[in-house]
Amino acid sequence: MSPLARHAPTLLVLLLASACSIAGGLTPGVAPSAESPSPSLKVLSNGVRVLVQEFEASEVVAIQLWVRTGGRDEASSELGLAHYLEHMLFKGTALRAPGFVEREVEGVGGGINAGTSLDYTYYHTVLPARRAVAGIEMLADISVNSTLDPTALDLEKRVVLEEMRLTEDNPRRLMFRQIYEVLFAGHPYGRPVIGTPELVRGLTRDTLMAFYRRHYVPDAFVLVVVGPVKTADVLTVAERTLGRLPRSGFQRLPLAPPGEFRPKRLDVERPGTQAYLGLAWLGPKLDHADTPAVDLLVSILGQSRTSRLTQSLRERLALVSSIETDYTPLEAAGVVSVVAQLTPANLPRVEAEVLEEIRRLRERGVSPAELRRAVTAAEAGNAFSVETAEGRARTYGRAETVWRLPEELAYVDRLRSVTPEQIRAAARRYLDPERYGRLAFVPPA
Incomplete structure (x- = not known):
């Protein structure tokens, strides 16, 4: 089970994913069953990667287009363009007039949406199986042929500005966003995916089109199709649509890891009667050897009713x-966080209690029973998440975009092999009770 999976509902949807994306968390790794053969991967001559799984248990087909472009790829003058472009690709193409979503997707009983994160953007649709070819053609079309109509672009500014306002009004969303600003000061991961009001208001079609042409290229695309389909048929459609695009030669530059973290403490006044406390540490990146141990560590600390912080701070005291605790591993770094809602008077004591629990874990480790519960929770999450074609497609697409598919499929087994000693070592390596970011939202005095 990929670590991003269980914590995505909090961090990717509330922080990184576009507000227009309704999708829940990214699903965990899934080992193919006897009824569903392993996903097949083919790289087309122009660099497009095509993943197909014949999933006969499904009555619908999930089709997704993943793009190796996200908030991290924007220049300082382009903040929010990846997210804004995601909105605009549903507004019409040279071949499809505005309203094509209603006609080609909703009109046949399907659904479509998209999401933008720091590391990628993806477009996902679920359709009746008989519409698989049409769905691939549609996603291929919007990937390179969107008109970015100037009138629609200006109208969409109000939508995006409203998204920004909603984030500011939601203390949990704002907390997670500002935690990233604290941890990643001066790094692309510390910038808001949604952009800034000033840049959105001044955005022009020429600027957005230049970003579109530069980043939406075959070398950046991963097409994923899961459902009652034939692999050969999917590849034929992929070849005559995405496969005809000329290779761009564009190479995405690897993102440097963040520099040395300097502890930081912030208090921010917000209206209301409740306070919010966030503590955060830099964690391992997605493909790091410590990722499974940190994933289980976070689960034991605060991912269930029986976890340590929940029992001590909410139930007993x-x-x-x-x-809640979260771990979000990205391509170049990771974030471990603890976020609590509380009365303002309890802020100092809660911070002290969290740090004391971390010290105990660093000194004494975890019990075999705690480890078994955390692994069982991961296995259960995996089982629930792989029932649909859409969940499988999201797993494969994300893996092939920012990770490696074989690693994703083997992740549950890696969790099972983690020992209590490895979890204690991870706590000592990443959760320093003297070096962390601290952010508090407090009511006005």
């Missing part, structure tokens, strides 16, 4: 109304 009644110091918080809610508390």
